[in-house]
Amino acid sequence: MTTAALLALFALTILPAAACWLVAGFVAAGAGSEPGRRERWLVVALAAGGSLAVVAAGVITALLAGRGWWFVAEKVVLGLPLAAVGAVAGSIGLARWLRGDRTPRARVLLLAGGFAVAAAAVASWLIGYPVQPVAALVLVAAVLLATGLTWAILASRGRRSVVGFAGLLAVLLAGGVGWSWLADTAAPSLEAAGHEHGDMGGTSALAAAPAAASGVRSVEELRTPVDAAGPMRSFELTAAQRSVTLSSGASIDVWSFGEALPGPELRVTEGDLVEVTLRNRDVDAGVTLHWHGVDVPNGEDGVAGVTQDAVLPGDEFTSRFVAETPGTYWYHTHQASSEGVRRGLYGMLVVEPAAGQAEDVDLALPVHTIGGAVLVGAVDGPQALEVPAGGAVRLRIANTDRAPLRVLLAGTPFRVAAVDGRDVAGGAEVEGEAVRLAAGARADLVFTMPETPVRLSTDASRESVLELAPLGAASARDAAWPSVTDAPELDLLAYGDAAAPDLGPFTVEADLVLDRMPRFVGGAPAYAYTVNGRVFPHIAPIVVREGDVVRITIANRGFDAHPMHVHGHHVLVLSRDGVGATGAPLWLDTVDVRPGEVWEVALVADNPGIWMDHCHDLEHAAQGMMMSLAYEGVTTPFEHDAHANRPE
Ligand SMILES: [Cu+2]
Structure with a gap:
């Protein structure tokens, strides 16, 4: 049982x-x-x-x-x-x-x-x-x-x-x-200051080491240098309240980063210096840009009240980072994010390899539910695309909703080439298996176009499906396609070429026990989502020093799935429910902890800062399930609740 x-x-x-x-x-x-x-x-x-x-x-x-x-x-x-x-x-x-x-x-x-x-x-x-x-x-x-x-x-x-x-x-x-x-209304605890190293019940071999030579640093100092190397790619995004007409003809009121949904796709090349200027025209709640899955310097992370102030109407903020790792990422607001992302403040970021993308067709497809419609990419409803037989195709699927998503690519064998912006080595071709994406997660599905149609469907919508077919190929009747809900689920922990990266001995241990219980969130009584019995911003942070190797054990006592998303780092999956991962090293930025599950993941502390670690079911985050991974000696001048800052 x-x-x-x-x-x-x-x-x-x-x-x-x-x-x-x-x-x-x-x-x-x-x-x-x-x-x-x-x-x-x-x-x-x-x-x-x-x-x-x-x-x-x-x-x-x-x-x-x-x-x-x-x-x-x-x-x-x-x-x-x-x-x-x-x-x-x-x-x-x-x-x-x-x-x-x-x-x-x-x-x-x-x-x-x-x-x-x-x-x-x-x-x-x-x-x-x-x-x-x-x-x-x-x-x-x-x-x-x-x-x-x-x-x-x-x-x-x-x-x-x-x-x-x-x-x-x-x-x-x-x-x-x-x-x-x-x-639940005491002073916030997001910084490492005032906490003993490894106070999550663990010990640190580095605990006796002297404080970092550089001493105390503010998150404002942890930014990409203005003279960072790399070809500059500049973008401008304007957040605004807009009325958008969807492909189905439906008109909905959204908050968005561009004239349509999703926000403009930012496609850059490995090594580029990406500079994005965000302006807020009239989103009263304020906005920021968080680069989901990109391990940027802390000051570029876009978390209101932690790494910057919310960008209020009339204000602007410029983020800069080097696109170091090719992969599929997305961006979204991290100010009032549970409301902002739901209303449309999201878009895709694709980093192509310096050597060029290998596939002939490469589509970034965020799946997003809004106003009763489900968009796959920019389309709500069925969409068809002509692809020559024999062509290599990469579909970059992102779950930008708060609920988990099942995706089925039918009509062809395919490989899961990457997950959460990290390549998966040696994944064999699979067919008929659904891929589950936790909220915030991405998967790159790669295949060679057959002579017959291929269909991408999700359990978010029966209508919003993508059919790829060579010119003249007859489309299969709807009934002939397998159902995404009936398809067995691909287990990514057992997928790809086995390898055990040696991260060195663990120097910090942290337990995160996820639950639901009555607490006060923002001073108001709530049936809250908790970590270790507490709610944001009062959950004791995971405190680390640069160089620490952290083992995080996440146990879910509740009856909801909690896609735990750690900023600024990827974590290596060690085990789930006591069973070790046997596939290719699985580096995730969003860990899909389902009810009753226990996950062990490893994190290498190589990116100093104060990093959010939260549930990417953003309603859960707004109801308390949000904490920090805090490096010793890093402080922030930004305050939760001040300057309208409300990262959740
Ligand atoms: Cu959750």
Whole structure:
């Protein structure tokens, strides 16, 4: 059984357990001094069901423990002990009540059992990983006070003790919420300053080394030198609110970097010095340019509030970087990005090899959902392209949406030549397999045009498909094409020529445990997306020094996929769910961590700065799932919330 299924099953047993015990307690409490036969049997049945469910929750927890401590810590430390104590207390109360004990004690015990099991159910949801001692104490104290309140009521201890217990309980719960609010509105922690090296629970062999010789640097100093070598390629992009007519004829209001969607394709050559001037005409929320997948110097990274200020209407900002690695990239705003990207502030960046692109046909095709339409490249709806048989074709697919995307190239064998802007060595031809792209990810599909049509489809849209065919080739009927949803999925961890790059020993270890729980985001209560139980900008950064080799373990406790995107670096996939990667070295900038999965990736700290590391389901990022990879000695003068800066 998958870890996600076990997590769901745990919730589906502990919740009924709590419900059974609570209802049993309330029925007994309400039954008065002479319970009828039906009431007695109902309470017995509920208690039996509740006890069975508690035992089942224990068994599921044992199974989950085998998948990793991240999934069970709060269950083992708090939840199950509470549930066990609750079930025992409830059973004792039940036995007394059945024997005719009509003192309040029996019914109080029964209800206390219900409170304890309910607290166990809440623990998983509210406390998560790592176990937060204050929250755990609040929960236990709440059970005790609720029990006291029940006793005061059932034993008729008078209005004063009822009000006393109720008041204490209210103060406790308000205090717990207040404590949480304080933690979630404290000073941001994005810089390494004030954090011990390797404080994510790891150790660093370099920890004793003296601080970097260059001392403290600002992100503003970490920019591409004005006199950097390379042929200059200059572009200008103007962000504006526009009304755009799609190829289908539909007219939609967008925010865009050009007159059409997507923004202008920037196609440069390896070694070029790329200079892009961004102007904001009238996007009130502000914009920036982030070069997704390009490991630019930190000051060019385009994150509002971290590497620069948001570019507000009338302002401009010029980014410069050397296009070092050929590949498929994209650009998008990193100011109010969850709204801005969705509304259309995105475009493609292609870096061709210095030796020239090998293929005859080379298309960059971002897939984007907007205003009810799905654009593949610039077209919403079917599109056809004539390609001579025998021609080499490269389709650069980018998922610019927030949801994962499945892509099926049918009618020809193909190779996945590159993923996330890094070539995949020795990938064999595959046919009929779908390629899954996490939000933000790219894949280059390469094939030789056959005599018959080839069709690219995605699970984002039935209509928006691309058909490539030699002149005169008859198109296949729609029904004849295989369905993208039925196609098996290509496993990139087992694709291509195996090789094990030697990165050297790990000097920093970091665990990122992804979850969903009630927190305060931007001061407002939210069912937030969390990393290690915290939300942006209060998640402790991964702190590194230049030269560190970092092993990052990402565990997903939630029920959503989290495409974790680290800026300024690519990470090498080591393993998924304990199974080592066996294919060509897979260097990703976006790691597709699905529910219940545990990924181990390696990162070489070779690009100093303060780098965002966040979920590229940008709604999740906006709801807290955003943190930093911070180099020691790097500071930023830019502030979250100041100058309207809102990178999420
Ligand atoms: Cu996410």
